[in-house]
Amino acid sequence: MQLRVLGSAAGGGFPQWNCNCFNCDGLRRGTIVAQARTQSSIAVSSNGLDWLLVNASPDVLAQIRANPELQPARAIRDSGIAAVLLMDAQIDHVTGLLMLRERSSALPVMATAEVFSDIGAGFPLTKILSHYCGIQVLPMLPDGSVQNVPGLTDVQIRPIVLSSKPPPYSPFRNQPRPGDNIGLVIENPVSGARVFYAPGLGEITPEILTLMASCQTVLVDGTCWSGDEMLRQGLSKKTSAEMGHLPQSGPGGMISFLDLLPPGVRKILIHINNSNPILRDDSAERAELTAHGIEVAFDGMDLVF
Ligand code: MLT
Ligand code: MN
Ligand code: ZN
Numbered sequence: 001m002q003l004r005v006l007g008s009a010a011g012g013g014f015p016q017w018n019c020n021c022f023n024c025d026g027l028r029r030g031t032i033v034a035q036a037r038t039q040s041s042i043a044v045s046s047n048g049l050d051w052l053l054v055n056a057s058p059d060v061l062a063q064i065r066a067n068p069e070l071q072p073a074r075a076i077r078d079s080g081i082a083a084v085l086l087m088d089a090q091i092d093h094v095t096g097l098l099m100l101r102e103r104s105s106a107l108p109v110m111a112t113a114e115v116f117s118d119i120g121a122g123f124p125l126t127k128i129l130s131h132y133c134g135i136q137v138l139p140m141l142p143d144g145s146v147q148n149v150p151g152l153t154d155v156q157i158r159p160i161v162l163s164s165k166p167p168p169y170s171p172f173r174n175q176p177r178p179g180d181n182i183g184l185v186i187e188n189p190v191s192g193a194r195v196f197y198a199p200g201l202g203e204i205t206p207e208i209l210t211l212m213a214s215c216q217t218v219l220v221d222g223t224c225w226s227g228d229e230m231l232r233q234g235l236s237k238k239t240s241a242e243m244g245h246l247p248q249s250g251p252g253g254m255i256s257f258l259d260l261l262p263p264g265v266r267k268i269l270i271h272i273n274n275s276n277p278i279l280r281d282d283s284a285e286r287a288e289l290t291a292h293g294i295e296v297a298f299d300g301m302d303l304v305f
Pocket of ligand 1: 010011012090091092093200243
């Protein structure tokens with residue numbers, strides 16, 4: 001089984017079009033050691049031909065071009081993307097659905113009822129797409145049970161409820177509902193190997209930690225290094241926690257939780273905001289991650305399990 005990181009950056013990507021922070025400006029000028037990253041998405045396959053796209057990034061067309069495996073060219077109109085699964089209704093995870101509108105049949109989309117409610121109203125993607133290919137609505141209950149993925153028979157997906165935040169446009173932004181954000185356990189039913197994927201993770205409960213400890217690899221929220229990083233750089237008025245993302249450093253930060261996992265578990269951060277110093281390969285913060293055995297995802301990264 002294969003998991004390909006298509007986009008490892010948070011909303012905005014790296015560099016972000018209108019941003020001249022130390023990282024974005026430095027990347028454009030070539031004065032920092034870092035690589036560009038597109039917005040948050042992964043793809044999963046058991047045969048290398050049929051893929052589950054997890055999150056539809058605004059960068060999905062560039063991601064398909066950069067990953068030719070997603071275009072197996074079996075017919076005059078074709079795609080390796082058999083279905084899409086949405087982890088939340090954030091702009092960086094759903095906007096790419098619009099780019100897939102030329103599909104010749106309804107696009108199978110797996111999501112919770114809460115996510116379907118946001119993309120049916122606040123950001124009416126399902127309505128808009130009904131005038132193009134249309135969406136096949138495949139509701140998921142985030143209760144940890146195995147979900148059938150259309151077109152992918154031997155990939156097991158278990159969605160679980162996570163604490164984070166629905167998007168700013170959601171009427172439920174300040175009254176989060178279970179199901180606004182999910183985590184995924186992706187399992188190879190043959191080997192039993194499991195990957196935990198959670199690009200938006202606001203809180204790690206004892207149950208989530210136990211689940212993470214049962215996985216071979218965890219691919220988790222790497223949005224911000226410190227809670228006030230965007231405030232301090234004058235980029236935003238919101239803390240990481242207010243956006244539903246647990247920062248990495250400090251007491252109760254992501255690193256302190258990852259340190260509790262058994263030594264065999266591979267730990268990778270994903271969904272990294274352009275303000276985060278860990279994007280610089282030679283930063284002190286990156287060295288600190290390395291000392292804790294934590295990796296930073298990059299576009300094109302492959303996990304085989
Ligand atoms: C988030 O997860 O908070 C997003 O990256 C925000 C966005 O897409 O604008
Ligand atoms: Mn995001
Ligand atoms: Zn920036």
